[in-house]
Amino acid sequence: MEGNGMVDVDMISLFPQNTFKNRPNGLRADLAQKLADLKPGFIRFPGGCIVEGRDLTNRYQWKTTVGDIEERKLIMNRWNVEFRQKLTPDYFQSFGLGFYEYFQLAEDIGAEPLPILNCGMACQYNSGEVVSLDALQPYIQDALDLIEFANAPVTSRWGKLRSDMGHPAPFNLKMLGVGNEQWESQYFDRYKIFEKAILDKYPAIKIVSGSGPSSDGGYFDMAWKELKQLHPGYVDEHYYKPPKWFLDNANRYDNYDRNAPKVFAGEYAAHPKESGNPEGRNNWESAIAEAAFMTGLERNADVVNMASYAPLLAHVEAWQWRPDLIWFDNLRSVATPNYYVQQLFAANKGTNAVPILRNGAVVAGKDSIYASAAIDKNTGELIVKLVNVTDAAVTTVLQLEKVTVPKQNATVTVLKSTDKNAFNTLDNPVLVQPVPAVVMVNGNKIPYVLEPSSVTVIRIKCKNI
Template structure:
């Protein structure tokens, strides 16, 4: 819904728009190309990943089988026994926690006759199957009787028709992994996997897994290609992982523990996802974490897309909105050791314990970790007490690692003020500010960092998004009004790059059938995906990051909403990059006089992102309804003249002479 403030502004500006365009005088801006105001951090515009909205399992992690190792609290959740064959066998879930704590459960299928018995896995709101794609099915099995049981695996479309089949014939009384590949004959967005057990006997099964052949870089246990490509196209400066509140857990027992997420996927301990019942209006009790996408894969993903890794670790505090559980400071050492070990895992050579493990997993070279987050969205003196212990230990052993520290869940108020004041006195490295608010808030705060202390800690705008209908209620949409307001705000981040060194929209991904939180940067179903208008704003800024900020002024002041325009400028090698955002309903003519150059090229590259409807959204059926358009802008002398269309983002790149 368009806010009343925007409505009033629109009515007013439409009245102004009624004046003939020939009477409009261009706004006069000055761009001082030879006055470097600040360097832009290479990590300036990045991405924040959290396993919310089925972002990992059921999302970017390409596994198609839900509850593949029977470890959900309800062991057969995701599995279905059709009534027609249910009486032909007994399914027993056996728990071997005494000998295998990481993957304790497996299923024993006892066939009393030769009549077929069927188990069907529903996938993550179905399975996205593509015609002619090859699929790799694997499972662990062992025979328990003289008469062997074989398995026919079949892909079923939404109508129950077979669209691909293969056979597995387990032949051992010991656990053994079986791998087969087969092709699908048709495309189905909500397919299922049917396992038909044939013959009489007893068969144990575990880790039933199905992957498409075409994962990102064709890796086994890989990631979904289209989603990773959307991330790579942003050209992000950093990848923050694994969250977010996932780091904290509802209680400490379900916090994210990175050491449990590396190595053999079959030995990664499954955990309930802390978002599964967080929101009553979007309860998802089948939301768990297999950790098939774990810390090794996160580091690998960051490297693949050219982003600096930014892992966030639990600091001995569970989510303060839930249990508020904390570990006593006298027992904090294991948490600190986890941080030290992670640095060794990322950067240590093969002579170190954790560096050797990284090499064994297939990555002898270090991951070049430079930053580490201590806690997620903690607040209060309890956080300061634990942060201080972390900082002391990490700075003593790894002074080269910059620490990212929480300023709580809000950009102001008592919690924020206490942390901001205290952490500045403690000379913290980087302070993580979060803001989810209305589009109006983002417009009003485009100058937020203009008056920040230039000698204090750096700022990480770690989570932000303009919400159209309040916070956390599920009614928010990725409308153009929100993306436009974010773009305006981001000019303020860029202008203050000497203070703000990183920024990331949040959350990143959302399944259209299994989300908990809106808005989100990228939406997907089981086969398709699209970037929102907000995505294209992030991409435009990241793809046009530049290396140095130069002043762009009107009446010797930064352009922070005067005449409804927000603007910033950077130098990128031999080019000037000017970003101008018009948040009004009328076109605005501007004339940017450039000083400090001998001349400019005769034409500039102009990228326009706009819509005539503030409530417009992209969708799976129309994924690029709002997306960038490339144009050529004539340039005369040392002046950039343009008429910025209503409700639009303009990015101008011009070579300087």
């Protein structure tokens, strides 16, 4: 501008030139890259309780988060009044990051999008506000319109908006979540209406339903009883528990009904005791417990089709919840030990789970060792994951059957710490990180020493896979 005068400013949004994939109105490059480096199969958005809102007026509505940035409707964040360490709540959502950007992020990092929508219920821990069944149609229409926004041609109303925003091609949405952690009959009364409306119009969409806020108990049992009679693509289970629970429940899914709906372990994290440092709950004790538990997820991949640690991100000066996978300030970010556990499993998932047994039984905590195995038909490798939760080294022998193993240097990755309280910080970001190694393999019998308190991944080239 030149000359003298007065300017009224309505909305200003300042972005660095270096955004992820150099997209205008893009994402912070280091944070998005850390998500991409996890090699995720999917990304669930915008989250869990954030979908519900403290009340329905303040719920997350996807239609107010798309279109021109300056027209998106600002609301108070659902967590705004729950920052114990902040005297002045100032946590709002401008929706510069909205559903279009979430879909774009999923595409950019090679992940399937999994949006979660409000089911006509606010957070039951807060207001517990519920829409009457005869007033539920606008919420159902939001779900149907979202599928149109994601998948329909540009000749449709919502497909045209997607195109106008810069993405004429469909996002190829396959999954949609209805509700988050709702419970009791009021949820299932509403879920049934959503399910029928969605599947009548879009029968190929897989719906994610919820099992409530707990890993067991009356709400959980009721949910599964109801959902076995319905048709969800996945049942979302959540559990935030102490590390010992994760160690004790590594065989949780061994005896699940193989004919029941598939499980989505949608929110989980081991919660150790409080620490004076915000990042301190993301310590090695929590990470190794999650690794032990995840061997059970992999072993039961026919039941647990998807799993995701939660939450993903936390600012060191504006966190409401701990632990979180990635911590950051305004300039830097740090991957936690828990992040590296997730990354190890995702990067080494293989194509098919195979049995790994000790004396005929699954390896799920006996002598404090946990294990899972998979083959990768694309690379011709056997992938073995071994978790030693003791403070002592453990000598073991891998006996491989039904394959031929040529002489080779097999690749090994070890994540370990001798201090269960160790955690990564912005100033010391690599205290706990994966270390590559090799092991000499000569035949089907492979001696190996598991290091104390460690997660080990071994990849072995095999014939006859």
